[in-house]
Amino acid sequence: MRVQRIGKANPAEDEAVYQAILRALLEGKLKAGTKLAETPLAAIFGVSRERIRKVLHRLGAERRLEMIPNRGARVPRPTLDDIRRVYEAHRVLEAGVLSQLVLRVDEVLLAQLDTHLEEERAAARRGDRAASVRLSGAFHVHLVEALGNPELSRILADLLSRSSVMVSVYEPAAQSICAVDEHGAIVAALRDRDLMRAIAVSREHFLHVEGRLRLDEAAASESEDLAAIFTPVKPLRRKPRSAQS
Amino acid sequence: MRVQRIGKANPAEDEAVYQAILRALLEGKLKAGTKLAETPLAAIFGVSRERIRKVLHRLGAERRLEMIPNRGARVPRPTLDDIRRVYEAHRVLEAGVLSQLVLRVDEVLLAQLDTHLEEERAAARRGDRAASVRLSGAFHVHLVEALGNPELSRILADLLSRSSVMVSVYEPAAQSICAVDEHGAIVAALRDRDLMRAIAVSREHFLHVEGRLRLDEAAASESEDLAAIFTPVKPLRRKPRSAQS
DNA sequence: CCTCCAAAAAATGTGCACATTATGCACCGC
DNA sequence: GCGGTGCATAATGTGCACATTTTTTGGAGG
Structure with missing residues (x-):
């Protein structure tokens, strides 16, 4: 049986x-x-x-x-070029988002963005690197989500997730990814409904980030301990035969 | 055996x-x-x-x-709203593409676009609807590909493929999807390096197309003849037992 | 010592048998 | 007659036994 x-x-x-x-x-x-x-x-x-x-x-x-x-x-x-392409795609997409956003910014959105900027500054002040990185990405997510288009949000989330994996490879120290004042400048341009300036600032911002990428080939790693990586996850089902320490 | x-x-x-x-x-x-x-x-x-x-x-x-x-x-x-979202995403993306393109247009690209426009006009003149639809989509593909970023090209191809399925549902007659002169206006603005105008024209263009969408609920269809749809494709492998006309 | 090649070992891909879930339908009580 | 219920049927999901391919191993020859 x-x-x-x-x-x-x-x-x-x-x-x-x-x-x-x-x-x-x-x-x-x-x-x-x-x-x-x-x-x-x-x-x-x-x-x-x-x-x-x-x-x-x-x-x-x-x-x-x-x-x-x-x-x-x-x-x-990913190649360094691959990463640059992802960043460029993100940059181009954000330019489009901004072009749409200047047409429909309102005080509510601006207030939300200001709040977010304040959080970013707070994280930067207290030196919380993890929070800084997270909030920095969230800023760009916030921008697309303001358009209320799930399709666009999904595309951006995709690009972001890809680049986060990438920075782990090429950003040695992963220091403050995005300078807060650059984000602030984008919001300021948005407040003035100045599309050209918003795009220019955003563009500079991304080029800035891209410029920080360093090729860290030394990471041969090949971390062979797959079990250790996934161990925090409790086994979903006991293997019926053997295979247990 | x-x-x-x-x-x-x-x-x-x-x-x-x-x-x-x-x-x-x-x-x-x-x-x-x-x-x-x-x-x-x-x-x-x-x-x-x-x-x-x-x-x-x-x-x-x-x-x-x-x-x-x-x-x-x-x-x-897809809902009509779904389709609108895809079109909006395409529009936003193209605005970003244009913002990047005005910075690096050259005579070569402009000449290519002119050639493409001429093809579109020729197709329109001879009333070739299929070619018109195809070339109309190709115009937008041409624009992104000018940036040479495979990531962006893939995103656009994805959006385009989705919307082509959609128009088959909601565009009853599938008449000339994009007016050629609107494409021409985009190229003209590009030639002048006028970003604001290019974005505005592109935006109008897309809103124009979106406005033509009609809800054609009557298409209950449920085309039950799957075999007929795929018959042009020759069977890849003969079924070992029975199952042959 | 290095290179090349064959055989073993390991890993991936696939058809199949069967479990599970959904669906259609006749039947029964109300 | 009508709605719910139970069973028969069809369709989807999954483990398993292999086939195939790739990678490693182990020597023989130069």
Whole structure:
């Protein structure tokens, strides 16, 4: 008699594994170039290999992993040019957002942005680097979301998530990503409904960030301890046979 | 003895099925709301159900199909608001593209655009509606590609492909999507390096197109003849048992 | 010592059998 | 007649057993 639990429909498992890997990816715990083999991951998460496989392919379709036929999944190792392109895309998109935003700014939005700027300054004053980085990205998210277009928000979120992975590779110290006063200048231009200035400031801002990118090839890493990376996540299902310390 | 051909590695099959469905989707042959069941598709294409399944999920990840757990794949039925959002995203993106383009236009690019405009006019003169629609979309593609940023080109291609599916639902006659002179006005503004005018013209252009959208709810359709839609594609592999006319 | 090649080992890809979930339909009580 | 209920049927989801491909290993030859 086989007590195997097969076909147990549990969509939550898919999602949990997906979120776990995505989170590790976004937090930079998975270094660029790391091979994500199916079997070890299945053992780590305590789920079947097919499930891992599905998640991996999904992440590949979203361009968050690099899938090579018959060779498995790897964390992408973006070129410096790749990163520049992502930044440029972000810059171009934000220019478009600003062009639309000057037509519909109101005091409510300006007040919200001012509040955000204040938070950024506060984080900078108390030297909270993590918060600074997070708020800095949030500023740009705030701008697109002001347009209320989910499509645009999604595109930006995509670009941002990509670049956050990238800075973990190329920004050695990850110091203050965005200077607050540059953000302030954008808001000021927005307040004046001055599109040309807003675009120019935003452009300078991005070029500034791009200029700080450094090629840190030394990071060979290949962090081989996949288990350690995912251990904080409790196993979703006990492996039926063996495979436990 | 089983002569089953299992595990026959043939990545081309995946791609062929993917392209076939995607093409049908882009050409509007698959009406909105149509259910894409796995088993019939497997029979039509002459491949295993797993292969269809994989392709369907991939298309779902790309948001080209709507996947509902345990209920299969359906051709998305976009709201009029959905479409407006896609158009707005395109418009915003193009504004950004233009803001970047005015900084680096040269005679070569302007000449290329002029050539393209001439093609559009020729198509319009001879009443070639299909060519007009195609060239009209190509104009906007041309603009982003001038920036040489694959990331941006991909984003635009994504938006365009989505909206082409949509117009097939909501544009009853699918008459001249973009007036050529509006495209010409954009090029003219670009030639003058007049960003504000270029953005304004582009904006008007898109609002014009958006304004033409009509809600054509009558299209209940549910085109049940999936086989007929995909028949032009020759079966990739003969089904081993039965299932042949 | 290095290079090249063959065989073993490991990892990925695929068809299939079956579990699970949804759907259609006849039946029954009200 | 009508709405809900239970069963039969169809469709989707999943584990598993392999096939295929890639990578590693281990020598033999130069």
